[in-house]
Amino acid sequence: MSAAAFTGTSVMDIDAAKVRGAGSNVHFDKVSVAYGAHVVLHPLTLDIAPGEILAMIGPSGSGKTTALRAVAGFVRPASGRIRIGATDVTDLPPYERGLGMVVQNYALFPHMRVEDNVAFGLRAQGADKALIGERIKDALGTVGMSAYARRYPRELSGGQQQRVAIARALAVRPRVLLLDEPLSALDAQIRRNMVEEIARLHRSLPGLTILYVTHDQTEALTLADKIAIMRDGRVCSHGPTTELYRRPPNRFTAEFLGRANLLPVTVAEAVGPKGFATARHGDALLTGAGRNEKAGDKSLLCIRPQHLSLTADSDHTNRIVGTLQEVHWQGELTHLVLDVDGTPVRVSATRLPIALPEPGAKVPLFFAPADTSLLPEDAGV
């Protein structure tokens, strides 16, 4: 099978109201998890709205999978409550929570055909034969796997197995879909296709609430409405994806969510009514989007590599000068590394001047104030 998109046939078509309705929001109320004296998830309070995709991202051991497993019912919170819709599910076993889950290694039942895998949850819930047949057809149609219903999992590729795992999870009409690093076992090309297909799938299932755990920021940025960044068992930032990317509240978020250049600056003029402050970096006086910085504050000016330009234009009113150190051509993009007063600065350029400067040359860089964000030097760990 090609990496065809999930088809337009929606598993929601049969019973749309059931999933779309309210009652699929997830609420963590001061949920903590500990193994003995070792706390792996510090009290977490977080809401996932109905129909929202929340991506939890963070490095290994940051507590993101623990949070997901607490929702699934595999980890019992040491304190706090978890609600799905109006139901407090903290004390419910996993089989009574009404969820769907897809994990990294697919976890398909190897001795069952694809159609039996998809039907498993429905049979467990006592659905009648006619409904099961209808749902199998619908769920496999949704993920473009109708032609593979009679195959065994071992006869499918990794990407196909993951589609079946998604179909199996969707067939039971879950209130919430839990995705635990679902694409990590796939190679890069298939992963890119699958991210786009999951995005398309969610557009066809707008009521489906998804908790998506990943360590891959690209998956999170592509799919999520909101992102929670985890570190050491705590949420270190949480908010709408674009907002978190454009205005990271702390250094860890800035560096974990995409690449970031962080120039140390001293605020020269406090944030004005338009939300901009001026700040000094060496001899350069720069303007950046701020929060509540005051004159004299030590800050970091966050600029994404793709927002730096080697050529000036009317928007790019900020200018810094660096010494070109490295040039890496990667086809679509060229990456440049410069030294700006001792701070390494990366530039990702789609277009470069015809005469590219040699390493060691002084190169001016231009960027727009609106593409920057000031963040406190000591915040964000």
Place this chain on the structure above:
Amino acid sequence: MSEAVTLRAPAFRREPGKLWIVPPAALLALLFFYPLVLIARQAFLDDRGVANVAEVIRVLHSRFFLNALINTVSISVAATAGCLVVGLVLALILAFVPFPGSGFIARLIDTFIALPTFLVTLAFTFLYGSAGMLNAGLMETFSLPLPPVDFLYSAWGVILAEVTVYTPFILRPLLAAFSLVDRGQIEAASVLGARPFRIVRQVILPAAIPALIAGGSLCLLLTVNEFGIVLFIGAKGVITLPLLIYGKAIQESAYQVACIIAVVNIALSLGLFGLYRFAAGRLGA
């Protein structure tokens, strides 16, 4: 134009490595196959070396042989079934119900394999015998004149002892098979709405079938040939093939009859061993 071609005879190449097969083969022949041939010869030939089919047919149709065969098969099948049930339940608990010390318990159960089989029978005599702890306790508590529990000296006693001794032979391959079951499958099944019994039935057991067949056939093989437990319990009327062979050869000095029964016993054992190897091969053992 023809050309003279010199064909050189292939040089004889000594492969001394191949000779290593001789010592073990000779040892096996001497200690194992030769005695087997002697038994078979004794079973099918009379003193003059002539085939004695009539005697073979007489023994195979005799009541004592048929009773022993029925006892052997029914006791070993019942004991194996008991081992499968107990072993499966224990393995499920040890593998999937986390509790502190589960590894220690598994190893403790393993030690049964190291103990001589009659030891369990001896322990059973202390526990369930006429003057054992259970009967003594019941007689004292309820002022009974006779021991109320009287199963030990019957086929049930043999079965219970064999279940106790041979359950670890089921437990070990099952634990190995369960350790290979992807926990993600169990969790996925649970999230999809399956309760524990359905998960055991539809997710875990299918993965454990080769282990069950391998452990079960090994258990069947061992119980078919069990001698010590049956002899030690001395249950009235419970004569199995190994006990019958012992009785005919040692007590009655009827060697030909003993050898005929031994050949049947060997055929039964080899059949079961073949089943065990087939299943173990599928398990990857």
